[in-house]
Amino acid sequence: MSLKAKEVATQNGQPEASYDVIETKLTFRQYPGDRFSHESLGLSVEDVADIYRNMLLQRRFEERSAQMYGRQKIGGFLHLYIGQEAISTGSVYALKSGLDSAITAYRDHGLALALGMTSNECMAELFGRVDGCSKGKGGSMHFFSKEKGMFGGHGIVGAHIPVATGIAFAHMYKNDGGVCICYLGDGAVWQGSFHEALNLASLYKLPIVYVIENNQYAMGTAVDRASAETDLFKQCVSYAMPGSLVDGMDVFSVCQAMRDHVDMAREGQPSLVEIRTYRYRGHSMSDPGKYRTKEELEAKKNEDPILRLKSYLIQENLISNEDLDVLDMEVKAEVAASVTFADESPFPPPEAIYDHVYTQEDYPFLT
Amino acid sequence: MAELQIREAIRAAMVEEMDRDENIFLMGEEVAEYNGAYKVSEGMRDRFGDRRVLDTPISENGFAGLGLGAAMNGLRPIIEFMTWNFAFVAIDQIINNAAKIRYMSGGQFSFPIVFRGPNGAAGQLAATHNTSVEALYSCFPGLKVISVSNPDDAKGLLKSAIRDDDPVVFLESEFMYGMRGEVSEAEDYTIPIGEARIAREGDAVTIIGHNKSYWRALEAAEMLEADGYAAEVIDPRTIRPFDWDTVIASVKKTNRCVVVDESNPFASVSSEIAFQIQAQAFDYLDAPVHRITARDTPAPYAKNLMEYYLPSTEDVYRACRAVMYLD
Ligand SMILES: Cc1ncc(C[n+]2csc(CCOP(=O)(O)OP(=O)(O)O)c2C)c(N)n1
Ligand SMILES: [Mg+2]
Numbered sequence: 260m261s262l263k264a265k266e267v268a269t270q271n272g273q274p275e276a277s278y279d280v281i282e283t284k285l286t287f288r289q290y291p292g293d294r295f296s297h298e299s300l301g302l303s304v305e306d307v308a309d310i311y312r313n314m315l316l317q318r319r320f321e322e323r324s325a326q327m328y329g330r331q332k333i334g335g336f337l338h339l340y341i342g343q344e345a346i347s348t349g350s351v352y353a354l355k356s357g358l359d360s361a362i363t364a365y366r367d368h369g370l371a372l373a374l375g376m377t378s379n380e381c382m383a384e385l386f387g388r389v390d391g392c393s394k395g396k397g398g399s400m401h402f403f404s405k406e407k408g409m410f411g412g413h414g415i416v417g418a419h420i421p422v423a424t425g426i427a428f429a430h431m432y433k434n435d436g437g438v439c440i441c442y443l444g445d446g447a448v449w450q451g452s453f454h455e456a457l458n459l460a461s462l463y464k465l466p467i468v469y470v471i472e473n474n475q476y477a478m479g480t481a482v483d484r485a486s487a488e489t490d491l492f493k494q495c496v497s498y499a500m501p502g503s504l505v506d507g508m509d510v511f512s513v514c515q516a517m518r519d520h521v522d523m524a525r526e527g528q529p530s531l532v533e534i535r536t537y538r539y540r541g542h543s544m545s546d547p548g549k550y551r552t553k554e555e556l557e558a559k560k561n562e563d564p565i566l567r568l569k570s571y572l573i574q575e576n577l578i579s580n581e582d583l584d585v586l587d588m589e590v591k592a593e594v595a596a597s598v599t600f601a602d603e604s605p606f607p608p609p610e611a612i613y614d615h616v617y618t619q620e621d622y623p624f625l626t
Numbered sequence: 627m628a629e630l631q632i633r634e635a636i637r638a639a640m641v642e643e644m645d646r647d648e649n650i651f652l653m654g655e656e657v658a659e660y661n662g663a664y665k666v667s668e669g670m671r672d673r674f675g676d677r678r679v680l681d682t683p684i685s686e687n688g689f690a691g692l693g694l695g696a697a698m699n700g701l702r703p704i705i706e707f708m709t710w711n712f713a714f715v716a717i718d719q720i721i722n723n724a725a726k727i728r729y730m731s732g733g734q735f736s737f738p739i740v741f742r743g744p745n746g747a748a749g750q751l752a753a754t755h756n757t758s759v760e761a762l763y764s765c766f767p768g769l770k771v772i773s774v775s776n777p778d779d780a781k782g783l784l785k786s787a788i789r790d791d792d793p794v795v796f797l798e799s800e801f802m803y804g805m806r807g808e809v810s811e812a813e814d815y816t817i818p819i820g821e822a823r824i825a826r827e828g829d830a831v832t833i834i835g836h837n838k839s840y841w842r843a844l845e846a847a848e849m850l851e852a853d854g855y856a857a858e859v860i861d862p863r864t865i866r867p868f869d870w871d872t873v874i875a876s877v878k879k880t881n882r883c884v885v886v887d888e889s890n891p892f893a894s895v896s897s898e899i900a901f902q903i904q905a906q907a908f909d910y911l912d913a914p915v916h917r918i919t920a921r922d923t924p925a926p927y928a929k930n931l932m933e934y935y936l937p938s939t940e941d942v943y944r945a946c947r948a949v950m951y952l953d
Contacts, residue, residue: 360699394732403731410698411731415722421688422723425695425703432651432677432701452718455688462683615733616767618791623820623867624767 287492287502290516292509297577300514304577310352310510311572312586314344314565317369319594320378324368324385324399327598328544333385337399340369342539345564346472347373349513350440353521354408358435362410362423363442365400366472366538370442374407378597388604395607396615410439416477417443417450420469424456427467431527438466438524440517446477448491457498460529467529468520472507474538479550492533500530507536508562537562628811633666633803635777636742639784640667640704642814644674647702650788651678653689654706654743663708664744664803690716690741694723697739697793704788707743710759710797724793725768740787742796745773746837746888747925747936749801756925758889760836761897763795764866770819771865773797775840777807779863782817790819799837822869824876828856831946832876834899835886836862839937842918843886846942857946865895873899874906881912882949886942891919913949918942 297307321339328337340347347369354361356375363370371381376392384391385399393403393412402412410426413419423441430437447453448471460467471491475482483489495502501523505516513534520530537559541548548556572578578586613624630638644650651674656663658671658681671679682689686707693703707713713720720741728736746758764771770792774780780798787794809815825840826847835843840861847857858876862868877883883903887896896917903915918937926932947953 362695391732393730393734396732397730401730403734405731405734410695410735411727413723415718418691418718418722421691421719422695422698424688425692425697426699427695428692429696429699429701432649432696433699452687452691455683455685456691458683459685459688459692463680615729615731617770618728618736623870 285496287504288516290503290505290512292506292512295509295511295515297511300511302514307572307577308586310348311565311568312590313348313373314510314568315587315590316378316593317344317347317372318565319590320372320381320597321368323594323598324382325540325544327385332602333399334387335398336365336543337385338366338543339538339540340366342559342563343472343474343507343536344369345510345513346442346470346507346534346536349510350470350517352514353517354438354440356408358437360408360410360426360430360437360439361442362419362426362439363412364416364419364444364447365412365414366444367400367402367412371402371404371409371412374404374409376402376404376407376409378593379600382597382601383604386601386604387606388601389607389611390600390604394611394615417447417452419443420447420450420452420456421459423467423469424460424465427460427465427529428463430466431463436525438468438521440468440470440521442470442472444477445471445473445475445482445491446480446485448494449485454497457494457500457529457531461498461500464527465529466524466527468517468524469529469531471531471533472536473533474536476538476542476550478542478546481550490533492531495531498531501528502531503533505532505534507534508564508567510564510568627808629806630777630781630809631803632774632777632780632798632805632807633664635781635809636666636784636798637668637670638809639781639788641670641673643785643788644678649700650702650704651680652704652706653680653682653693655682655684655708657681657706662706664800666803667706686712686716687719690719691723693739693741694719694727694737697737698727698735702738702788704740704742707741709748709755709800710743710745711755711757713741713743713759720763720769720795721766725766729768736791737793738791740784740794740796742784743798744800744803745797746799747801747920748799750927750929750932752927753924758920760797760865761889761894764895768793769866770794771797772819772863773837773865774863775802775837775861777805777809779817779823779861781809782815783819783863786816786819789816794819797837801838817863820864820867820869822860822862822864822872824858824872825861826857826859828858829880830855830857831882831884831950832858832860832873832880833884833886833942833946834860834862834873836865836895837888839886839888842937842939842942845939846946849939849943850946855950868898870902870906874903877903877907878910881910883915884942884945884949885915885917886937887917887919888937889919891917891922894919913951916945916949918945
């Protein structure tokens with residue numbers, strides 16, 4: 260409004276309005292806890308038992324690795340996924356094994372086991388042995404399995420998000436019907452790579468679901484100390500894609516949400532899902548977790564996704580206590596065997612240092 | 627032999643390879659509708675369509691990483707950077723992902739990808755637009771680095787780079803896109819990665835230079851010829867892996883060496899060449915290795931300063947005479 264028009268408006272006693280207002284209606288989906296059942300999801304009793312077994316395997320595997328870390332069998336960083344297992348297991352349930360792809364950051368043991376990688380190859384990798392899933396070259400943060408569609412295990416926060424986008428690009432380009440799930444932390448949302456990648460995915464209509472595993476913290480930084488907008492799913496608005504908010508402590512909510520979003524991806528619609536969860540352990544083994552209160556931690560432990568599914572199984576009479584015990588024993592035995600396997604697997608020989616740098620067999624390394 | 631500009635030679639390499647292999651695509655800023663910021667990809671979108679020649683937003687980190695994911699999942703991307711200066715915002719993708727994921731995955735995933743674009747001095751654009759990146763990328767095992775000086779090498783080496791199953795950093799030059807030269811018309815013409823070219827044989831001094839510096843080396847050799855001395859000129863063409871055998875054999879013959887390198891001097895390609903020569907041919911040297919590089923400063927804007935900043939033919943000529951103890 261020109262200065263003159265302003266004066267006129269003020270003289271006439273009308274309120275000064277120098278701009279118009281644009282109102283937009285935004286809608287998001289929410290998948291709360293306790294909304295879905297195995298029946299509503301069409302899961303058989305065996306399916307639910309499988310889901311439970313897989314979550315339990317992740318839990319026991321990581322408890323064991325923490326112990327092995329204490330015994331110095333494992334070096335470097337070890338980031339545990341304990342508390343977040345409903346996300347890996349629940350979302351992988353929406354994928355087609357042998358076709359689809361998944362990629363995550365360094366908190367990757369859970370996803371690897373959910374994708375069907377063996378406890379043996381995972382434990383051996385933690386031990387840095389030749390039989391590890393990355394032949395002892397990657398360690399805890401860099402689990403890979405081409406066979407299982409596990410594209411890593413990535414240690415640089417946010418760096419795998421554009422890579423995920425390219426994996427989805429290849430699915431589209433080859434027209435193979437595959438989709439990619441890209442998992443990332445709440446902290447990774449503030450890397451530019453996240454924003455560049457979502458925009459590219461939306462422009463090119465890529466078959467991808469970006470899953471923010473909001474476990475409330477990036478190391479010691481709570482979400483509200485790093486994010487001006489704490490509803491992370493709302494980032495979808497800038498990239499013109501659908502967004503959902505999911506309760507990550509209920510595996511059925513995750514299953515339903517991811518099924519819907521993977522379906523969208525298969526139709527060429529990328530999307531963003533924020534799954535709220537909690538990690539019970541420190542960021543890594545060296546973190547005593549002083550940035551949060553005991554009360555907060557205890558309260559969250561009451562929502563434990565594994566205990567929750569266990570009570571569901573019992574309440575719904577889907578499994579007997581004896582069968583639960585058997586399952587528990589089996590999982591423990593599998594994990595114990597993986598420790599033996601890892602311990603017996605040899606260290607890579609010194610010459611192996613030159614393997615896998617290049618595909619070229621006779622690359623002339625400087626010596 | 628056909629006479630082509632370097633831009634045409636690069637385009638011919640891409641077109642021939644894309645005709646041959648459906649899994650190759652070209653992606654970058656302004657490569658499709660605009661036909662390329664330097665018209666390298668002119669006509670390619672018309673030929674291959676939007677599916678295989680894709681414009682991107684100005685998101686180097688995003689589309690460099692997209693290329694890597696596509697490579698992991700079976701494609702063979704060519705990613706064009708408008709210039710390598712702009713790839714600094716994507717350097718995490720190239721250094722941490724392209725160079726290292728194959729290793730960290732125990733060899734499960736490989737990266738048949740080419741990152742290409744113009745590198746080095748490009749005129750009065752000041753410091754942000756005049757960076758030489760060959761030494762930087764050559765620091766990282768997992769990458770291959772090629773820098774070309776003429777249309778024939780551009781075509782033959784780019785075709786090899788596209789076929790290579792390892793990630794290749796392919797360095798061109800804004801100044802040289804219009805340069806014409808003979809290009810082999812041999813069917814399926816490729817030049818092996820990792821082989822230097824002896825452009826001119828001689829016994830008085832070895833002069834090594836890649837990309838624009840190759841031409842400074844050649845001009846200095848011509849000046850020396852007028853003085854009655856035959857200089858041997860070597861264009862390494864591939865920086866990583868470097869063809870040490872050719873260089874060391876030459877120095878053992880000439881006993882003197884001058885390296886021309888348009889990069890800033892510290893830890894540059896010339897540093898590594900000088901190191902290798904002293905390590906492998908110490909007893910053959912009649913003089914210390916000399917090098918002519920850009921000044922140890924950011925690139926200036928003023929015309930006179932920019933001329934002072936870059937290696938000149940005269941500098942190279944004088945360095946050659948110095949190692950020959952002529953003056
Ligand atoms: C680029 C980069 N900056 C910093 C780090 C160090 N770092 C590792 S994990 C992490 C926190 C990430 O938090 P979030 O994304 O929420 O994932 P979470 O650990 O909660 O799974 C930081 C800062 C890193 N690995 N990469
Ligand atoms: Mg977090």
